Amino acid sequence: MIEKGNDRYIKDIEKYLKDSLIETDKASTIDELEKIYYQYLGRKGKITYILRSLSSLPKDKRPLVGKKANEASKRIEKFVNEKKNNLKKKVVEKVLKEEIDITLPGRQLQLGKLHLITKTINEIVDIFIGMGYKVAEGPEVESDYYNFEALNIPPDHPARTLQDTLFITDKMPLRTHTSPVQIRFMERNKPPIYIISPGRVYRRDNIDPTHSPVFTQFEGLVVDRGISMAHLKATLEVFAEKVFGEGTKVRLLPSYFPYTEPSAEVLVQCQECMGKGCSVCTRSGWIEILGSGMVHPYVLENVGIDSEEYTGFAFGMGVERIAMLKYKISDMRLFFENDLRFLKQF
Numbered sequence: 084m085i086e087k088g089n090d091r092y093i094k095d096i097e098k099y100l101k102d103s104l105i106e107t108d109k110a111s112t113i114d115e116l117e118k119i120y121y122q123y124l125g126r127k128g129k130i131t132y133i134l135r136s137l138s139s140l141p142k143d144k145r146p147l148v149g150k151k152a153n154e155a156s157k158r159i160e161k162f163v164n165e166k167k168n169n170l171k172k173k174v175v176e177k178v179l180k181e182e183i184d185i186t187l188p189g190r191q192l193q194l195g196k197l198h199l200i201t202k203t204i205n206e207i208v209d210i211f212i213g214m215g216y217k218v219a220e221g222p223e224v225e226s227d228y229y230n231f232e233a234l235n236i237p238p239d240h241p242a243r244t245l246q247d248t249l250f251i252t253d254k255m256p257l258r259t260h261t262s263p264v265q266i267r268f269m270e271r272n273k274p275p276i277y278i279i280s281p282g283r284v285y286r287r288d289n290i291d292p293t294h295s296p297v298f299t300q301f302e303g304l305v306v307d308r309g310i311s312m313a314h315l316k317a318t319l320e321v322f323a324e325k326v327f328g329e330g331t332k333v334r335l336l337p338s339y340f341p342y343t344e345p346s347a348e349v350l351v352q353c354q355e356c357m358g359k360g361c362s363v364c365t366r367s368g369w370i371e372i373l374g375s376g377m378v379h380p381y382v383l384e385n386v387g388i389d390s391e392e393y394t395g396f397a398f399g400m401g402v403e404r405i406a407m408l409k410y411k412i413s414d415m416r417l418f419f420e421n422d423l424r425f426l427k428q429f
């Protein structure tokens with residue numbers, strides 16, 4: 084490529100220098116600049132070649148050619164680097180000018196949070212998991228058998244009137260309570276059984292401050308040897324203290340549910356007046372929070388559990404009710420209206 088004459092070398096160096104400076108001047112990308120650098124100063128670059136060939140020159144000519152080549156090399160490197168920096172600066176300037184202003188404060192991310200009902204469910208679940216319970220779930224479109232019949236509520240039973248609901252077909256209601264999960268779980272599992280089951284339920288109720296056709300329940304079921312009403316009461320006392328605070332009292336009143344015998348309504352001290360009596364608790368000092376009782380022997384027999392050997396208790400509560408009491412919310416509709424001004428408070 085290079086003729087061996089010394090003058091030739093000097094001429095070549097001058098040509099390379101000139102060419103490379105022109106090319107660098109024209110280059111418009113960092114990539115192009117890197118190619119230019121490589122072409123002249125890379126391992127197989129044109130200037131590099133001359134520097135490597137110095138030993139084949141007559142001794143007295145070497146210093147001059149070496150000096151010229153080194154000077155050219157330095158100038159090319161400097162020029163390429165300057166151009167590179169210029170290009171980089173231009174890119175930054177362009178970005179700053181047109182696309183993003185990196186000096187602006189960042190946009191705040193809207194962090195979501197759990198809905199108060201979900202939060203309340205999680206809180207209740209944690210309390211029962213702490214007592215050794217497991218979580219079970221069931222479908223919202225339920226069969227008549229699980230929602231009513233297996234729970235000792237035959238087709239003509241008056242208890243059905245209280246729990247009228249939406250039907251997918253004659254024999255397929257949307258579940259009116261979480262109690263069918265009791266049956267589903269007991270069919271597949273042998274005692275000892277300690278479960279809770281949160282979920283959505285449906286009723287033909289008109290919307291008002293304390294009713295909604297869709298709401299959330301929380302079921303509990305225990306079946307084991309020697310379970311008594313005392314276990315039920317003690318369990319609910321622990322629950323009430325954990326949810327509403329230490330020292331919260333609960334009270335059991337006789338009630339009726341077809342799937343428990345005996346049955347009890349469970350009341351807690353009114354959280355508004357702490358038992359003194361106010362308009363929230365209709366001056367009684369107590370507020371009903373759930374239904375419960377000892378699992379009816381018919382229910383146990385329906386799922387093939389020997390009611391002589393095993394006994395159990397069950398309870399079911401409305402999650403909205405618990406949240407309303409705990410956070411002093413006066414209208415259930417607030418849970419469903421999705422007004423962020425309300426939801427963000429919790």
Ligand code: DAH
Pocket residue numbers: 259260261262302303340342343373374375376396397398399400
């Ligand atoms: N299922 C009842 C309701 O929706 C609540 C209930 C009462 C559940 C007594 C139970 C129970 O497990 O034993 O009103």
